[in-house]
Amino acid sequence: MTPTSSTTAPAFDVVVIGAGIVGLAHAYEALLQGLSVAVVDRAGGAVHGASVRNFGHACITPQTGEARGYATEARRRWLDLAGAAGFTARESGTVVVARTAAELAVVEEYAASDPDTERLDARAVVDRVPVDPDPVVGGAFLPLDLQVDPREAAPAIATWLASQGVRFSWRTTALTVESGRVTTSRATFEADRIVVCTNHDVDRLFPRLAEQADVVRCRLHMLRADVDLRFPLTVPLFTGWSLLRYSGFAAMPSAGALRESLRASLPAGVAWDLNQMYTSPFDGSLIIGDTHVRDVDAPPFQDEAGFELVIAETERLFGVERIRVRERWQGVYASAPGREFLIEEPLPGVHVVTVTTGIGMTTGLGIAPSVLAPRGTATSVPESSTAVAV
Numbered sequence: 207m208t209p210t211s212s213t214t215a216p217a218f219d220v221v222v223i224g225a226g227i228v229g230l231a232h233a234y235e236a237l238l239q240g241l242s243v244a245v246v247d248r249a250g251g252a253v254h255g256a257s258v259r260n261f262g263h264a265c266i267t268p269q270t271g272e273a274r275g276y277a278t279e280a281r282r283r284w285l286d287l288a289g290a291a292g293f294t295a296r297e298s299g300t301v302v303v304a305r306t307a308a309e310l311a312v313v314e315e316y317a318a319s320d321p322d323t324e325r326l327d328a329r330a331v332v333d334r335v336p337v338d339p340d341p342v343v344g345g346a347f348l349p350l351d352l353q354v355d356p357r358e359a360a361p362a363i364a365t366w367l368a369s370q371g372v373r374f375s376w377r378t379t380a381l382t383v384e385s386g387r388v389t390t391s392r393a394t395f396e397a398d399r400i401v402v403c404t405n406h407d408v409d410r411l412f413p414r415l416a417e418q419a420d421v422v423r424c425r426l427h428m429l430r431a432d433v434d435l436r437f438p439l440t441v442p443l444f445t446g447w448s449l450l451r452y453s454g455f456a457a458m459p460s461a462g463a464l465r466e467s468l469r470a471s472l473p474a475g476v477a478w479d480l481n482q483m484y485t486s487p488f489d490g491s492l493i494i495g496d497t498h499v500r501d502v503d504a505p506p507f508q509d510e511a512g513f514e515l516v517i518a519e520t521e522r523l524f525g526v527e528r529i530r531v532r533e534r535w536q537g538v539y540a541s542a543p544g545r546e547f548l549i550e551e552p553l554p555g556v557h558v559v560t561v562t563t564g565i566g567m568t569t570g571l572g573i574a575p576s577v578l579a580p581r582g583t584a585t586s587v588p589e590s591s592t593a594v595a596v
C-alpha cells in the first residue's frame with residue numbers, strides 16, 4: 207500500500223533526499239556499510255535531473271585539489287557499479303584538440319605538469335578524433351576519464367540499489383528536514399542520518415544555506431545530433447573553450463592569454479560562456495554543448511542564439527556543412543562563485559551535499575565516503591566549503 211502523509215515509515219539508518227548521481231552515491235555508500243537506506247525523490251524515477259541531462263563524462267584527469275581526490279575515488283566506483291548494475295562505463299579517456307598557438311600553449315603546460323596526460327602532435331589528434339585537420343596544431347590525451355550513457359546510468363544504479371534492499375519512495379516530496387526526521391508528502395521518515403542531495407534545489411529546503419553560498423541555477427544549451435563524421439567519435443572531445451573550465455587547465459600560466467585570444471576570435475563564445483565539447487552515445491550520435499547562463503531561477507525559455515552558436519562551431523570543428531539535430535534540451539545544475547562543493551552539516555546528523563559546478567558526474571560517487579564516514583572518523587572537507595548559515 208502506498209503510504210500517506212499521515213503514516214510513519216520504518217526507521218532507517220540513512221535517508222537520502224534526491225535520486226541523482228550524488229544521492230545515489232550516498233545510498234550506495236550506506237549500502238556498502240551494511241546500513242538500512244531509504245531514498246526519497248519527487249520525480250517518478252531518475253528521468254529529469256542534472257544527472258540525465260549531461261554529457262555522461264567523468265572528467266577525472268584535469269581536476270585538482272579535493273575534486274581530484276573525489277574524482278579518483280568516483281572512477282573506481284563507476285567501474286564497480288557498471289559491473290554490478292549492468293550499464294556501460296567506457297574507459298575512453300578524453301582527447302583535447304588545440305587549433306591555435308594559444309590553445310596549444312595551455313595544453314603543453316598542463317601536459318608538462320601532469321604525468322597522467324599524454325601530449326599529442328597534430329597528426330595523432332586527427333588520427334584519433336574526426337575533426338577537420340586544418341587548423342589542428344596539436345593536443346593531448348587524458349587517459350583517466352570515463353564515459354557513460356547519462357540516460358542509462360542513473361536509472362540502472364537506482365534499479366540495482368532497489369534490488370539490494372534500498373527502499374525508494376518516488377513521487378514523494380520532502381517537506382521539512384530536522385535532525386532524525388524527514389517529513390514528506392507521503393510519510394514521515396525517521397533516520398539516524400539524513401543526506402540532502404537536491405542539487406540546485408538546495409534552496410527549497412535550506413534557503414539560508416543556499417543564499418549564504420550564493421547558489422544559483424546554471425542553464426545550458428545542449429543538443430543531440432547526427433553528424434557525418436570522417437569516422438566515429440569514440441572518446442569525449444574537448445576544445446580550447448574547455449581549457450578555461452577545468453581547474454587544472456585554468457591554472458596554467460597561459461590560460462589568461464588563451465581567454466583573450468578566444469574573446470577576440472569569437473566574442474559570442476565568451477558572452478555565452480561556451481564550453482565546446484562532445485561525447486558520443488553508443489548509438490553513434492553526438493551530445494553537443496554547452497552554454498552557461500546563471501540566475502536564481504531557470505526559466506524554460508531558451509534563446510535560439512545559443513543553439514545557433516554551438517551548431518555553427520560544431521560544423522566548423524568537424525568540417526561539415528550541416529548537422530541533423532535530434533533533440534534540444536536545457537541542462538540545469540547548481541553553481542556558486544568560488545567553490546566547487548557545498549558540503550555542510552547544518553543540523554546534527556543532517557548533511558547537505560551539492561556539487562556547485564558541472565562536475566557532479568565526475569565527483570559525486572567519490573564524495574559519499576567522506577560524508578558518511580563513521581562518526582569520530584576524520585574526513586576531508588573541500589577547501590572551498592566554508593561554514594554558512596541554515
